[in-house]
Amino acid sequence: MLKIYGSTTSPFVRRLRIWLANVEHEFINLQIFSGPDREFLASLNPTLKIPMIDDEGQIIYDSRVIFRYLTGKLGYSVPDWRQENLLTLIDSVNDTLVQALIMKRSGIEADPDKLIFKLQNDRIETILNHLNEKVEQGEFGGWGYPEVCLYCLIDWVEFRELHDLSQMQSLLAFQARHQNKIEVTATNPRG
Numbered sequence: 001m002l003k004i005y006g007s008t009t010s011p012f013v014r015r016l017r018i019w020l021a022n023v024e025h026e027f028i029n030l031q032i033f034s035g036p037d038r039e040f041l042a043s044l045n046p047t048l049k050i051p052m053i054d055d056e057g058q059i060i061y062d063s064r065v066i067f068r069y070l071t072g073k074l075g076y077s078v079p080d081w082r083q084e085n086l087l088t089l090i091d092s093v094n095d096t097l098v099q100a101l102i103m104k105r106s107g108i109e110a111d112p113d114k115l116i117f118k119l120q121n122d123r124i125e126t127i128l129n130h131l132n133e134k135v136e137q138g139e140f141g142g143w144g145y146p147e148v149c150l151y152c153l154i155d156w157v158e159f160r161e162l163h164d165l166s167q168m169q170s171l172l173a174f175q176a177r178h179q180n181k182i183e184v185t186a187t188n189p190r191g
């Protein structure tokens with residue numbers, strides 16, 4: 001059976017679990033930051049990041065590549081270039097916020113006068129505002145992979161209190177619209 005390795009809190013993992021809600025799979029929760037799970041991950045996936053899948057011995061890592069692999073295998077339709085760009089934006093802000101969270105946990109203060117934090121803040125604000133506008137324009141109207149990825153991003157930002165979304169009403173309305181879906185509640189990182 002298809003195995004998905006990850007954690008219950010990772011937005012990159014959750015997107016796959018929701019997208020694969022109707023595809024038989026086993027979810028394996030790893031503690032990736034230390035101990036035997038980290039060693040296990042390193043032995044198969046030197047990026048030391050989750051998600052990773054094992055499909056009958058075929059190991060694939062990186063959610064975007066896993067999505068591409070399973071899209072082909074399951075015969076699903078491939079995203080168009082407009083959707084690819086939306087996925088790139090979601091991945092980019094998600095990556096930036098993962099770094100921000102790890103820095104916060106490392107006790108590094110986000111000094112807005114330092115270039116790294118200025119670049120990070122600009123990227124976060126610019127992309128979230130752009131995504132808010134896209135939702136407003138009706139771009140995320142279905143419940144395919146881009147919508148699932150956007151949902152996991154927004155819900156995780158709220159869960160981890162990483163950014164004030166109160167001025168991004170379309171993103172909040174989008175979150176509210178999908179929050180009671182069974183696959184969404186079943187993967188809630190709050191437990």
Ligand SMILES: N[C@@H](CCC(=O)N[C@@H](CS)C(=O)NCC(=O)O)C(=O)O
Pocket residue numbers: 009010011012013032048049050051061062063064091095098
């Ligand atoms: N590009 C990767 C990003 C995955 C990622 O950043 N996962 C986080 C968890 S949300 C992680 O494993 N972080 C560990 C680390 O940064 O050391 C993907 O799409 O799968």
